[in-house]
Amino acid sequence: xxxxxxxxxxxxxxxxxxxxxxxxxxxxxxxxxxxxxxxxxxxxxxxxxxxxxxxxxxxxxxxxxxxxxxxxxxxxxxxxxxxxxxxxxxxxxxxxxxxxxxxxxxxxxxxxxxxxxxxxxxxxxxxxxxxxxxxxxxxxxxxxxxxxxxxxxxxxxxxxxxxxxxxxxxxxxxxxxxxxxxxxxxxxxxxxxxxxxxxxxxxxxxxxxxxxxxxxxxxxxxxxxxxxxxxxxxxxxxxxxxxxxxxxxxxxxxxxxxxxxxxxxxxxxxxxxxxxxx
Numbered sequence: 001x002x003x004x005x006x007x008x009x010x011x012x013x014x015x016x017x018x019x020x021x022x023x024x025x026x027x028x029x030x031x032x033x034x035x036x037x038x039x040x041x042x043x044x045x046x047x048x049x050x051x052x053x054x055x056x057x058x059x060x061x062x063x064x065x066x067x068x069x070x071x072x073x074x075x076x077x078x079x080x081x082x083x084x085x086x087x088x089x090x091x092x093x094x095x096x097x098x099x100x101x102x103x104x105x106x107x108x109x110x111x112x113x114x115x116x117x118x119x120x121x122x123x124x125x126x127x128x129x130x131x132x133x134x135x136x137x138x139x140x141x142x143x144x145x146x147x148x149x150x151x152x153x154x155x156x157x158x159x160x161x162x163x164x165x166x167x168x169x170x171x172x173x174x175x176x177x178x179x180x181x182x183x184x185x186x187x188x189x190x191x192x193x194x195x196x197x198x199x200x201x202x203x204x205x206x207x208x209x210x211x212x213x214x215x216x217x218x219x220x221x222x223x224x225x226x227x228x229x230x231x232x233x234x235x236x237x238x239x240x241x242x243x244x245x246x247x248x249x250x251x252x253x254x255x256x257x258x259x260x261x262x263x264x265x266x267x268x269x270x271x272x273x274x275x276x277x278x
Contacts, residue, residue, distance in 0.1 A: 057083075130144050136178045137201050143183035143251050145266055146243050153247030154187040155197040155227050157212070160277065162238035168199055171210035178203050187245075197230065213237060215258075223249060231255040241276055 041054070045127060064083060067076035086146060147154050157164070172193065176182060178200065186193045186208055196209040215233035216225055223246070231242035236258035245254045254261045254269060263269040 021204070042206070117138050135277055137270050137277070139178050139180045140183065140200070141252075141266060141270050141273070143180045144243055146180070146184055147187055147245045148250040148252050151247050151250040152184075152187055152189065152245065153194075153227060154183075154245040154273055155212075155231060155235055155242070156183070156243040157197050157199050157231075158241040158243075158273070158277070159199060159206075160200045160239045160241065162240065163240065164199055164201075164234075164240060167197075167212055167234065168207040171196055171199070171207045172242065174208055176205045178205060197234075218258075224253075228253060230257070232258050235259075241273060 060079060062081060064076060064079035067079060091267075135158065140158075144154065144156070170254050182205070183198075185191060186198060186205075188194060193208040197212050198205060199207040199210055212230035213233040214229045215236060218229075218232060220228060220232070225246075227244050227246070231244045231253070232238055232255055235242050239257070242255040244255065245251075246253070252269070254263060254272065261272060264270055
Protein backbone atom coordinates (compact mmCIF):
# COMPACT_ATOMS: atom_id res chain seq x y z
CA UNK A 1 0.00 0.00 0.00
CA UNK A 2 2.82 2.38 0.86
CA UNK A 3 4.46 1.70 -2.52
CA UNK A 4 1.21 2.43 -4.40
CA UNK A 5 0.81 5.65 -2.42
CA UNK A 6 4.35 6.80 -3.27
CA UNK A 7 3.85 6.05 -6.96
CA UNK A 8 0.78 8.29 -7.06
CA UNK A 9 2.52 11.22 -5.40
CA UNK A 10 3.23 14.21 -7.71
CA UNK A 11 6.83 14.39 -8.89
CA UNK A 12 8.89 17.03 -7.11
CA UNK A 13 9.98 20.02 -9.20
CA UNK A 14 13.67 19.24 -8.88
CA UNK A 15 13.17 15.86 -10.56
CA UNK A 16 11.70 17.57 -13.62
CA UNK A 17 14.86 19.65 -13.85
CA UNK A 18 16.89 16.49 -14.39
CA UNK A 19 14.82 14.93 -17.16
CA UNK A 20 17.93 15.07 -19.37
CA UNK A 21 19.28 12.13 -17.34
CA UNK A 22 16.88 9.78 -19.17
CA UNK A 23 19.43 8.15 -21.48
CA UNK A 24 18.80 6.56 -24.84
CA UNK A 25 21.23 4.89 -27.21
CA UNK A 26 21.70 8.14 -29.14
CA UNK A 27 22.49 9.97 -25.89
CA UNK A 28 25.21 7.45 -25.07
CA UNK A 29 26.58 7.72 -28.62
CA UNK A 30 26.51 11.51 -28.34
CA UNK A 31 28.47 11.44 -25.08
CA UNK A 32 31.01 8.98 -26.51
CA UNK A 33 31.62 11.16 -29.59
CA UNK A 34 32.01 14.27 -27.45
CA UNK A 35 34.47 12.42 -25.21
CA UNK A 36 36.54 11.39 -28.25
CA UNK A 37 36.45 14.97 -29.57
CA UNK A 38 37.58 16.36 -26.21
CA UNK A 39 40.38 13.78 -26.05
CA UNK A 40 41.80 14.87 -29.41
CA UNK A 41 41.40 18.55 -28.53
CA UNK A 42 43.32 17.89 -25.31
CA UNK A 43 46.09 16.14 -27.27
CA UNK A 44 46.38 19.16 -29.56
CA UNK A 45 46.76 21.73 -26.79
CA UNK A 46 48.55 19.64 -24.14
CA UNK A 47 51.71 21.37 -22.98
CA UNK A 48 50.69 24.75 -24.39
CA UNK A 49 49.33 27.88 -22.74
CA UNK A 50 46.00 27.20 -24.45
CA UNK A 51 45.25 24.32 -22.05
CA UNK A 52 44.38 26.73 -19.23
CA UNK A 53 42.06 28.72 -21.49
CA UNK A 54 40.39 25.51 -22.66
CA UNK A 55 39.81 24.31 -19.09
CA UNK A 56 38.33 27.70 -18.15
CA UNK A 57 35.93 27.57 -21.10
CA UNK A 58 34.96 23.99 -20.26
CA UNK A 59 34.15 24.96 -16.66
CA UNK A 60 32.03 27.93 -17.77
CA UNK A 61 30.19 25.72 -20.28
CA UNK A 62 29.40 23.06 -17.64
CA UNK A 63 28.12 25.75 -15.27
CA UNK A 64 25.94 27.15 -18.08
CA UNK A 65 24.43 23.71 -18.83
CA UNK A 66 23.75 23.21 -15.13
CA UNK A 67 21.97 26.57 -14.86
CA UNK A 68 19.88 25.69 -17.92
CA UNK A 69 18.92 22.33 -16.41
CA UNK A 70 17.96 24.00 -13.11
CA UNK A 71 16.03 26.75 -15.00
CA UNK A 72 18.11 29.54 -13.51
CA UNK A 73 17.08 31.82 -16.35
CA UNK A 74 19.02 34.99 -15.53
CA UNK A 75 22.39 33.33 -14.93
CA UNK A 76 21.97 30.88 -17.82
CA UNK A 77 21.08 33.79 -20.14
CA UNK A 78 24.22 35.72 -19.11
CA UNK A 79 26.50 32.69 -19.51
CA UNK A 80 24.85 31.72 -22.80
CA UNK A 81 25.47 35.15 -24.30
CA UNK A 82 29.02 35.14 -22.99
CA UNK A 83 29.77 31.80 -24.67
CA UNK A 84 27.95 32.74 -27.87
CA UNK A 85 29.59 36.14 -28.22
CA UNK A 86 33.02 34.75 -27.46
CA UNK A 87 32.98 32.29 -30.39
CA UNK A 88 34.96 34.57 -32.69
CA UNK A 89 37.43 35.32 -29.89
CA UNK A 90 37.93 31.59 -29.38
CA UNK A 91 38.77 31.13 -33.06
CA UNK A 92 41.42 33.84 -32.75
CA UNK A 93 42.89 32.42 -29.54
CA UNK A 94 42.93 28.82 -30.80
CA UNK A 95 43.77 29.48 -34.45
CA UNK A 96 46.91 27.33 -34.40
CA UNK A 97 45.15 24.49 -32.58
CA UNK A 98 42.16 24.65 -34.95
CA UNK A 99 44.52 24.58 -37.93
CA UNK A 100 46.31 21.53 -36.57
CA UNK A 101 42.99 19.81 -35.79
CA UNK A 102 41.75 20.35 -39.35
CA UNK A 103 45.06 19.08 -40.73
CA UNK A 104 44.75 16.01 -38.55
CA UNK A 105 41.17 15.37 -39.73
CA UNK A 106 42.08 15.93 -43.37
CA UNK A 107 45.22 13.78 -43.21
CA UNK A 108 44.88 10.02 -43.23
CA UNK A 109 47.37 7.30 -44.03
CA UNK A 110 44.84 5.87 -46.48
CA UNK A 111 45.52 8.75 -48.84
CA UNK A 112 49.28 8.27 -48.91
CA UNK A 113 50.83 6.55 -51.88
CA UNK A 114 52.26 3.79 -49.76
CA UNK A 115 49.11 3.12 -47.76
CA UNK A 116 46.84 3.27 -50.79
CA UNK A 117 49.00 0.96 -52.90
CA UNK A 118 49.44 -1.54 -50.11
CA UNK A 119 45.68 -1.84 -49.69
CA UNK A 120 45.34 -2.74 -53.36
CA UNK A 121 48.43 -4.99 -53.42
CA UNK A 122 50.14 -2.92 -56.09
CA UNK A 123 53.21 -1.87 -54.15
CA UNK A 124 55.44 -4.63 -55.49
CA UNK A 125 54.50 -3.87 -59.08
CA UNK A 126 55.18 -0.16 -58.61
CA UNK A 127 58.59 -0.89 -57.17
CA UNK A 128 59.42 -3.05 -60.17
CA UNK A 129 58.56 -0.12 -62.44
CA UNK A 130 60.58 2.30 -60.27
CA UNK A 131 57.53 4.57 -60.03
CA UNK A 132 57.74 4.52 -56.25
CA UNK A 133 60.76 4.60 -53.95
CA UNK A 134 60.38 4.16 -50.21
CA UNK A 135 62.25 6.40 -47.81
CA UNK A 136 65.65 5.03 -46.82
CA UNK A 137 65.11 5.31 -43.08
CA UNK A 138 68.23 3.28 -42.26
CA UNK A 139 70.52 5.78 -44.02
CA UNK A 140 68.81 8.71 -42.31
CA UNK A 141 69.19 7.25 -38.82
CA UNK A 142 72.74 6.04 -39.48
CA UNK A 143 73.66 9.58 -40.53
CA UNK A 144 72.00 10.98 -37.38
CA UNK A 145 73.89 8.47 -35.25
CA UNK A 146 77.21 9.53 -36.80
CA UNK A 147 76.38 13.23 -36.31
CA UNK A 148 75.36 12.53 -32.73
CA UNK A 149 78.76 10.93 -32.04
CA UNK A 150 80.50 14.15 -33.14
CA UNK A 151 77.83 16.42 -31.62
CA UNK A 152 76.95 17.90 -34.99
CA UNK A 153 73.61 19.71 -34.85
CA UNK A 154 71.01 18.64 -37.42
CA UNK A 155 67.32 19.06 -38.15
CA UNK A 156 65.69 16.67 -40.62
CA UNK A 157 62.02 16.91 -41.62
CA UNK A 158 60.33 13.97 -43.37
CA UNK A 159 57.20 14.91 -45.31
CA UNK A 160 54.16 12.65 -45.14
CA UNK A 161 50.69 13.71 -46.35
CA UNK A 162 50.76 17.47 -45.88
CA UNK A 163 52.55 19.53 -48.50
CA UNK A 164 55.52 21.53 -47.18
CA UNK A 165 56.01 23.82 -50.18
CA UNK A 166 55.44 26.96 -48.10
CA UNK A 167 58.36 26.24 -45.78
CA UNK A 168 60.51 24.85 -48.60
CA UNK A 169 60.35 28.26 -50.29
CA UNK A 170 62.39 29.71 -47.39
CA UNK A 171 65.39 27.49 -48.22
CA UNK A 172 67.40 26.21 -51.17
CA UNK A 173 65.89 23.68 -53.53
CA UNK A 174 67.63 20.36 -54.00
CA UNK A 175 66.83 17.09 -55.72
CA UNK A 176 69.26 14.48 -54.43
CA UNK A 177 68.65 10.88 -53.43
CA UNK A 178 69.24 10.10 -49.78
CA UNK A 179 72.50 8.58 -48.64
CA UNK A 180 74.41 8.72 -45.38
CA UNK A 181 77.46 10.57 -46.72
CA UNK A 182 75.35 13.33 -48.28
CA UNK A 183 73.33 13.90 -45.11
CA UNK A 184 76.40 14.15 -42.88
CA UNK A 185 78.19 16.47 -45.32
CA UNK A 186 75.20 18.85 -45.48
CA UNK A 187 75.20 19.34 -41.69
CA UNK A 188 79.00 19.54 -41.37
CA UNK A 189 79.68 22.75 -39.45
CA UNK A 190 81.72 24.33 -42.25
CA UNK A 191 79.18 23.44 -44.92
CA UNK A 192 77.25 26.42 -46.41
CA UNK A 193 74.05 24.32 -46.17
CA UNK A 194 74.22 23.30 -42.50
CA UNK A 195 72.01 26.12 -41.12
CA UNK A 196 68.29 25.48 -40.95
CA UNK A 197 66.31 22.34 -41.66
CA UNK A 198 66.51 19.71 -44.38
CA UNK A 199 63.32 18.46 -46.08
CA UNK A 200 62.95 14.86 -47.27
CA UNK A 201 60.18 13.70 -49.63
CA UNK A 202 59.95 9.99 -50.36
CA UNK A 203 63.64 9.13 -50.83
CA UNK A 204 64.89 12.54 -51.96
CA UNK A 205 66.28 15.63 -50.26
CA UNK A 206 64.19 18.44 -51.76
CA UNK A 207 65.31 21.48 -49.75
CA UNK A 208 68.07 22.63 -47.39
CA UNK A 209 68.58 25.68 -45.17
CA UNK A 210 64.81 25.79 -44.60
CA UNK A 211 63.49 28.22 -41.97
CA UNK A 212 60.80 26.58 -39.87
CA UNK A 213 58.21 28.22 -37.60
CA UNK A 214 59.43 28.27 -33.98
CA UNK A 215 56.88 27.28 -31.35
CA UNK A 216 57.32 29.73 -28.46
CA UNK A 217 54.23 28.99 -26.36
CA UNK A 218 55.16 25.49 -25.28
CA UNK A 219 57.19 24.53 -22.24
CA UNK A 220 60.15 22.24 -22.95
CA UNK A 221 63.25 21.34 -20.90
CA UNK A 222 66.02 23.96 -20.89
CA UNK A 223 68.44 21.57 -22.61
CA UNK A 224 66.42 21.91 -25.83
CA UNK A 225 66.93 24.99 -27.99
CA UNK A 226 65.56 26.62 -31.14
CA UNK A 227 66.24 23.54 -33.26
CA UNK A 228 63.85 21.47 -31.14
CA UNK A 229 61.28 24.27 -30.95
CA UNK A 230 61.34 24.47 -34.74
CA UNK A 231 60.82 20.69 -34.93
CA UNK A 232 57.86 20.97 -32.58
CA UNK A 233 56.48 23.88 -34.59
CA UNK A 234 56.46 22.12 -37.98
CA UNK A 235 55.03 18.88 -36.53
CA UNK A 236 52.26 20.83 -34.79
CA UNK A 237 51.31 22.55 -38.06
CA UNK A 238 51.59 19.47 -40.28
CA UNK A 239 51.83 15.69 -40.08
CA UNK A 240 55.55 15.72 -40.90
CA UNK A 241 58.11 13.79 -38.84
CA UNK A 242 61.17 15.52 -37.39
CA UNK A 243 64.60 14.34 -36.25
CA UNK A 244 66.76 16.74 -34.26
CA UNK A 245 70.37 16.10 -33.27
CA UNK A 246 71.58 18.25 -30.38
CA UNK A 247 75.02 19.80 -30.79
CA UNK A 248 75.26 20.20 -27.00
CA UNK A 249 74.47 16.64 -25.91
CA UNK A 250 74.52 14.65 -29.15
CA UNK A 251 71.05 13.31 -28.34
CA UNK A 252 68.77 12.30 -31.22
CA UNK A 253 65.19 13.47 -30.67
CA UNK A 254 62.21 12.13 -32.60
CA UNK A 255 59.25 14.52 -32.81
CA UNK A 256 55.77 13.75 -34.15
CA UNK A 257 52.45 15.59 -33.74
CA UNK A 258 54.14 18.23 -31.59
CA UNK A 259 55.45 15.67 -29.09
CA UNK A 260 58.78 14.05 -28.28
CA UNK A 261 58.51 10.32 -29.01
CA UNK A 262 60.48 8.05 -26.70
CA UNK A 263 62.43 5.08 -28.05
CA UNK A 264 64.72 2.46 -26.55
CA UNK A 265 67.58 2.30 -29.05
CA UNK A 266 68.51 3.13 -32.65
CA UNK A 267 66.84 0.01 -34.04
CA UNK A 268 63.58 0.78 -32.26
CA UNK A 269 63.77 4.36 -33.60
CA UNK A 270 64.10 3.01 -37.15
CA UNK A 271 61.10 0.76 -36.59
CA UNK A 272 59.01 3.65 -35.23
CA UNK A 273 59.73 5.87 -38.24
CA UNK A 274 59.11 3.06 -40.74
CA UNK A 275 55.79 2.35 -39.05
CA UNK A 276 54.81 6.04 -39.11
CA UNK A 277 55.68 6.27 -42.81
CA UNK A 278 53.52 3.24 -43.73
